[in-house]
Amino acid sequence: MPMKSYIPYSSESHFPIENLPYGVFSTVDDSTHRIGVAIGDKILDLKYSKNVFDHPLCEVFQQPSLQSLMASNKNTWSQARKSIQSYLSIENHRNLENAVFWDQNEVKMHLPTAIGDFTDFFSSYYHAYNCGSLMTPNKPLADNWKNMPIAYHGRASSIRISGTPVVRPNGQYLKDGQVTFGPTEMLDYELEMAFFVGGSLNSLSEPIPTNKASDHIFGMVLLNDWSARDTQKWESYFLGPFLSKNFITTISPWIVTMEALEEFKTDNFKQDPTPLKYLLHDIKYNFDINLNASVRDQKSQQIHSICNTNYKYLYWTPLQQIAHHTINGCNLQPGDLFSSGTISGPEEEQCACLIERTRGGKIFVDLGERKLKFFEDGDEVTLSGFCQGNGYRIGFGNCSSQILPANNLA
Amino acid sequence: MPMKSYIPYSSESHFPIENLPYGVFSTVDDSTHRIGVAIGDKILDLKYSKNVFDHPLCEVFQQPSLQSLMASNKNTWSQARKSIQSYLSIENHRNLENAVFWDQNEVKMHLPTAIGDFTDFFSSYYHAYNCGSLMTPNKPLADNWKNMPIAYHGRASSIRISGTPVVRPNGQYLKDGQVTFGPTEMLDYELEMAFFVGGSLNSLSEPIPTNKASDHIFGMVLLNDWSARDTQKWESYFLGPFLSKNFITTISPWIVTMEALEEFKTDNFKQDPTPLKYLLHDIKYNFDINLNASVRDQKSQQIHSICNTNYKYLYWTPLQQIAHHTINGCNLQPGDLFSSGTISGPEEEQCACLIERTRGGKIFVDLGERKLKFFEDGDEVTLSGFCQGNGYRIGFGNCSSQILPANNLA
Numbered sequence: 001m002p003m004k005s006y007i008p009y010s011s012e013s014h015f016p017i018e019n020l021p022y023g024v025f026s027t028v029d030d031s032t033h034r035i036g037v038a039i040g041d042k043i044l045d046l047k048y049s050k051n052v053f054d055h056p057l058c059e060v061f062q063q064p065s066l067q068s069l070m071a072s073n074k075n076t077w078s079q080a081r082k083s084i085q086s087y088l089s090i091e092n093h094r095n096l097e098n099a100v101f102w103d104q105n106e107v108k109m110h111l112p113t114a115i116g117d118f119t120d121f122f123s124s125y126y127h128a129y130n131c132g133s134l135m136t137p138n139k140p141l142a143d144n145w146k147n148m149p150i151a152y153h154g155r156a157s158s159i160r161i162s163g164t165p166v167v168r169p170n171g172q173y174l175k176d177g178q179v180t181f182g183p184t185e186m187l188d189y190e191l192e193m194a195f196f197v198g199g200s201l202n203s204l205s206e207p208i209p210t211n212k213a214s215d216h217i218f219g220m221v222l223l224n225d226w227s228a229r230d231t232q233k234w235e236s237y238f239l240g241p242f243l244s245k246n247f248i249t250t251i252s253p254w255i256v257t258m259e260a261l262e263e264f265k266t267d268n269f270k271q272d273p274t275p276l277k278y279l280l281h282d283i284k285y286n287f288d289i290n291l292n293a294s295v296r297d298q299k300s301q302q303i304h305s306i307c308n309t310n311y312k313y314l315y316w317t318p319l320q321q322i323a324h325h326t327i328n329g330c331n332l333q334p335g336d337l338f339s340s341g342t343i344s345g346p347e348e349e350q351c352a353c354l355i356e357r358t359r360g361g362k363i364f365v366d367l368g369e370r371k372l373k374f375f376e377d378g379d380e381v382t383l384s385g386f387c388q389g390n391g392y393r394i395g396f397g398n399c400s401s402q403i404l405p406a407n408n409l410a
Numbered sequence: 411m412p413m414k415s416y417i418p419y420s421s422e423s424h425f426p427i428e429n430l431p432y433g434v435f436s437t438v439d440d441s442t443h444r445i446g447v448a449i450g451d452k453i454l455d456l457k458y459s460k461n462v463f464d465h466p467l468c469e470v471f472q473q474p475s476l477q478s479l480m481a482s483n484k485n486t487w488s489q490a491r492k493s494i495q496s497y498l499s500i501e502n503h504r505n506l507e508n509a510v511f512w513d514q515n516e517v518k519m520h521l522p523t524a525i526g527d528f529t530d531f532f533s534s535y536y537h538a539y540n541c542g543s544l545m546t547p548n549k550p551l552a553d554n555w556k557n558m559p560i561a562y563h564g565r566a567s568s569i570r571i572s573g574t575p576v577v578r579p580n581g582q583y584l585k586d587g588q589v590t591f592g593p594t595e596m597l598d599y600e601l602e603m604a605f606f607v608g609g610s611l612n613s614l615s616e617p618i619p620t621n622k623a624s625d626h627i628f629g630m631v632l633l634n635d636w637s638a639r640d641t642q643k644w645e646s647y648f649l650g651p652f653l654s655k656n657f658i659t660t661i662s663p664w665i666v667t668m669e670a671l672e673e674f675k676t677d678n679f680k681q682d683p684t685p686l687k688y689l690l691h692d693i694k695y696n697f698d699i700n701l702n703a704s705v706r707d708q709k710s711q712q713i714h715s716i717c718n719t720n721y722k723y724l725y726w727t728p729l730q731q732i733a734h735h736t737i738n739g740c741n742l743q744p745g746d747l748f749s750s751g752t753i754s755g756p757e758e759e760q761c762a763c764l765i766e767r768t769r770g771g772k773i774f775v776d777l778g779e780r781k782l783k784f785f786e787d788g789d790e791v792t793l794s795g796f797c798q799g800n801g802y803r804i805g806f807g808n809c810s811s812q813i814l815p816a817n818n819l820a
Contacts, residue, residue, distance in 0.1 A: 117567050122649060135648070142647050147589050148582055152649040153563035153656070157527050157743050158614055167615040169738035172558055172686065179557050181686050204568055204658060205577040205817065228738070237552050238545070239532060239562040240650025246563070247738040248614065276582065276591050278819065328579035328638070328657040329817070333567050407739070409617065409688065 003085065006093040007101070009040030014386055014395020016040070020084050021254035021396075022066055022219070025107040033064040033110055037084055038254050038397070042101045044088065050098035052087045053080065065113040066255065070198035070218045071334035077198075077218065081259055109161050109253035113196070113335040118154040118249070119325060120192075120225060120339045123316040125269065127344040130356040146273065149316035149324045151341075154225075155246035159337065161253050162399040166226055168377060168406040169247040173230035183406035184228035186361060187375045191293045191352035191383050193311055193396075194223040194339035195318055196255060197332050205329035210281035213322035216332065219255040222291075222383045222399040223339045226250065229355050229374070251337075252383070252399035260394050264288045264387040269315045278327055285317040289396075291343060291385040293352065297370055298378030304367040306357070309343050309350040311385070377405045413495065416503040417511070419450030424796055424805020426450070430494050431664035431806075432476055432629070435517040443474040443520055446512070447494055448664050448807070453512045454498065460508035462497045463490065475523040476665065480608035480628045481744035487608075487628065491669055519571050519663035523606070523745040528564040528659070529735060530602075530635060530749045533726040535679065537754040540766040556683065559726035559734045561751075564635075565656035569747065571663050572809040576636055578787060578816040579657040583640035593816030596639035596771060597785045601703045601762035601793050603721055603806075604633040604749035605728055606665060607742050615739035620691035623732035626742065629665040632701075632793045632809040633749045636660065639765050639784070661747075662793070662809035670804050674698045674797040679725045688737055695727040699806075701753060701795040703762065707780050708788030714777040716767070719753050719760040721795070787815045 005017035015021065015038040025036050025043060034047035046052060046061040053061060057080055060068045069080065087095055122128060128150075132140035144150065168183045175185075198218035202208050208216060225245060232244030266288040274280070289311035296303045316324075321338055344352045351357040354374055357365055364371040375381065380402040386395035415427035425431065425448040435446050435453060444457035456462060456471040463471060467490055470478045479490065497505055532538055538560075542550035554560065578593045585595075608628035612618050618626060635655065642654030676698040684690070699721035706713045726734075731748055754762045761767040764784055767775055774781040785791065790812040796805035 117565055144644055144647060148645065150645065150649055151652050153565055153652070155527055155563055155740060156566075157741050157746070158739075160614065164614075167739055170617075171738050179686070181688065204570065204574075207580075207817070207819065231738070234554055235558065235560065236648070236650075237554060238646070238650070239560055240646075240648070242561050242563070243735070243738045243740065246740045276589070278591065325653070327819075328581050328641070328653045329568075329577055330565060330653065330656045331567050336567070407615065407617070409737075 004090045005039060005088050006090045006096055007040045007042050007088065011391055012393060013040050014393055014397050016392040017085060017088055018389065018392055019256060019260050019394045020081060021256045021260070022112065023253045023255065024065055024110045024112045026110065027102060027107050035061050035063065035066060038104065039088055041104055043104055043107060045100040045102060048100040051095050053083050057083065067113045067335055070113060070196055073199050074215050077257060078259060081257060111159065111161055112255055115156045115159055116333045116336050118156040118159060118337045119151050120154040120341060121149050121151040121316065121321055122341040123149055123314045123321065124341055124344050125315040126313060126346055126350070127342040127352065127356065130344060130351065134355070134360045147275065149321050151325070152240045154249065158246050159249045159251060162250055162401065164248065164250060164401060165404045166248050166401045167404045169228050170406050170409050171228055171231040171243055173234045184230055185374065186229035187403065188227045188229050188354045189293060189381050190225035190227060190342040191291055191307055191309065192223040192225050192339045192342055193220055193289070194251060194337050195220045197336040197338060198334050201332045201334065202326055204331045207329060208322055208326045210279065210319045210323040213319040214285065216322060217258050217318055219257040220261065221255055222252040222385055222396050224250040224381065224383055224399055224401065225339065225342070227353070250399055250401050252396050254397050256394060256396055261287055261387065263389065264394065266312050268317055269313070271315065278323055279320045281319050285319045286314065287311050289385050289387050291383070294382050295372065295375070296380040300369055302369065306365060306372070307349060307352050309345045309352050311343055313343055313345040314340055375403050377403055379403050414500045415449060415498050416500045416506055417450045417452050417498065421801055422803060423450050424803055424807050426802040427495060427498055428799065428802055429666060429670050429804045430491060431666045431670070432522065433663045433665065434475055434520045434522045436520065437512060437517050445471050445473065445476060448514065449498055451514050453514055453517060454494070455510040455512060458510040461505050463493050467493065477523045477745055480523060480606055483609050484625050487667060488669060491667060521569065521571055522665055525566045525569055526743045526746050528566040528569060528747045529561050530564045530751060531559050531561040531726065531731055532751040533559055533724045533731065534751055534754050535725040536723060536756055536760070537752040537762065537766065540754060540761060544765070544770045557685065558689070559731050561735070562650045564659065568656050569659045569661060572660055572811065574658065574660060574811060575814045576658050576811045577814045579638050580816050580819050581638055581641040581653055583644045594638035594640055595784065597813065598637045598639050598764045599703060599791050600635035600637055600752040601701055601717055601719065602633040602635050602749045602752055603630055603699070604661060604747050605630045607746040607748060608744050611742045611744065612736055614741045617739060618732055618736045620689065620729045620733040623729040624695065626732060627668050627728055629667040630671065631665055632662040632795055632806050634660040634791065634793055634809055634811065635749065635752070637763070660809055660811050662806050664807050666804060666806055671697055671797065673799065674804065676722050678727055679723070681725065688733055689730045691729050695729045696724065697721050699795050699797050701793070704792050705782065705785070706790040710779055712779065716775060716782070717759060717762050719755045719762050721753055723753055723755045724750055785813050787813050789813050
């Protein structure tokens with residue numbers, strides 16, 4: 001029997017009682033950062049709503065960020081979820097006399113926690129293949145790629161919440177073979193999903209095996225890994241991306257818990273050859289999440305879909321990402337963010353960034369009035385995603401940013 | 411006239427009254443983390459020593475880390491230094507009735523602050539040339555290298571203080587062309603120096619120009635960028651180093667301030683071609699710092715010097731590193747750590763890591779009873795450095811770690 005929420009919403013809402021994602025917000029009258037749960041178009045304010053939790057759990061929800069909750073453990077996460085679900089259910093509506101709700105469109109959302117380290121994986125087979133094809137057409141997939149989840153460290157300080165504008169970055173790149181300085185001419189998005197690391201984590205020199213890794217995944221968000229492709233090409237040899245990625249990274253504000261995603265598990269991507277033993281796991285840990293990217297043209301105000309893909313196209317699972325990341329003893333901390341890398345699928349419209357879709361800027365994406373290669377100032381790019389349940393959706397909301405002109409540094 | 415300290419020390423001490431580096435320590439009887447200043451073989455305990463600072467500066471030194479001091483500004487840094495110098499001078503010895511001192515060998519040192527983001531540059535010409543020669547002998551220096559300070563994001567969570575053992579990491583690498591899993595067979599060090607970022611820093615999208623960059627350098631430490639070369643070679647294509655570097659990074663515990671280094675400024679490395687405008691600066695911002703690396707063999711207990719080099723061989727200055735890092739709007743935070751990259755000089759014994767010195771493991775370093783290629787379990791590696799003044803030294807102390815055997819994960 002489906003759960004029934006006291007707060008009404010449509011069957012297309014991203015935030016039914018089966019979801020209950022966490023976020024951090026403030027209101028016009030009260031700038032305190034506090035934890036809320038999205039329900040329909042509302043937010044349940046967990047700081048000021050009485051009777052939701054018993055002691056000691058209530059302490060965790062008095063904090064200005066999700067750090068404490070992330071640092072607790074899977075049982076606590078589960079207990080918190082049950083309490084909120086029960087609190088919001090129609091059977092318990094009398095309790096709600098003590099509840100504080102806000103409209104989602106009247107609050108300001110914030111980063112859900114301080115992010116310690118940010119790791120960006122490169123886990124979609126099709127993305128790796130397509131990018132490789134641009135660089136080395138005769139051998140698109142590097143030798144190492146099917147042997148381990150390739151990743152690099154990203155910049156944590158410049159991660160921002162949906163809604164933060166993207167100022168077009170200045171930088172160095174080659175233009176017609178000349179070293180050039182100026183605003184990037186190849187501003188791109190990457191549709192990714194990321195999870196927050198949680199639980200009682202490993203000390204330095206202690207690997208986390210795949211069969212313990214799921215204890216350390218708190219929940220997921222959408223992530224836009226903004227990229228300046230001209231700078232990226234010029235700077236990356238041989239230490240990898242740097243300024244081409246760290247000017248901003250945008251995440252969606254609501255963290256969907258792994259419990260809410262549980263019933264949308266789907267088969268893991270078939271791995272051939274079989275990876276080394278430390279990367280193997282028996283359980284399913286892949287998810288059927290529909291993902292979309294769109295661009296709103298500033299002049300026409302038209303919104304065009306530019307990608308429809310699915311999380312399930314990732315070759316490496318989150319459990320393998322964690323096991324690999326720690327096999328050398330690298331220690332993780334609650335609040336670390338692990339991103340999937342661009343989630344491209346096998347079809348043309350499943351290319352989840354423009355450099356792939358336009359084959360390195362050689363062809364246009366035809367949007368009717370607009371021939372899209374890379375983004376222009378004023379474009380607003382939106383990622384969204386949801387799992388389709390029976391009569392309800394577990395959604396991630398939106399991750400949107402508008403592009404502003406570069407600073408004039410000439 | 412030289413300053414005279416109330417606490418005696420030899421002319422070879424790293425910590426005369428002209429130095430006064432900051433560190434964070436605790437004692438056996440009191441596990442409180444607190445800020446101290448090294449003077450000779452002693453530490454002045456700034457938490458419990460009265461009369462050193464007037465209000466409000468004293469608040470900053472009641473903190474358990476150097477975060478607040480770093481987050482203040484250059485004037486505050488200067489004022490604090492003057493107060494401590496005056497307090498410790500022989501003229502003011504009556505004040506010292508209220509001072510608490512510890513022996514350096516009886517305390518435990520800690521990380522001086524939480525490190526937000528860690529950036530590792532690649533700024534020594536000779537290191538870049540030597541590494542490039544191993545990969546592409548016909549063209550050792552990549553096209554981009556003289557146009558910008560190349561760098562990548564490192565892992566902040568695994569930065570540890572001198573004295574922390576290095577557990578040999580397990581990982582994947584190619585051996586005789588086969589994908590292999592096990593303890594690295596090419597465990598290497600890299601002699602680097604790093605600076606802590608401080609001051610009132612830039613917001614996202616606001617570059618810091620070279621002429622403001624010196625306001626944001628709090629002080630310097632030695633840094634050992636431990637590297638698993640076999641893993642590095644296998645994993646790095648095409649996103650750069652990851653597990654080969656993030657198992658541990660070691661820093662020396664005492665932060666030497668830029669004021670203490672002021673008189674050891676030396677000419678900047680000659681740059682040809684002239685870099686782009688945003689990377690230019692008129693002032694000298696290079697330093698004459700003697701650097702050494704040594705290894706103690708566990709069996710023989712012999713200590714062998716394996717590198718003598720100098721900070722002055724860096725091609726790119728810290729001001730250029732900051733200007734480049736922020737030219738795209740990347741925001742910095744107090745407590746971020748910027749490392750130089752391996753500081754190699756032009757001579758054989760100035761190669762500041764083993765992969766260079768052994769030409770990729772092809773030749774040995776002859777240490778008499780020991781033929782060194784890469785490190786063995788039990789080896790203790792020590793970095794040290796100092797500037798030679800007239801009758802005194804501004805030293806960095808030591809950055810030491812012993813190598814322990816790998817976890818058995820077979």
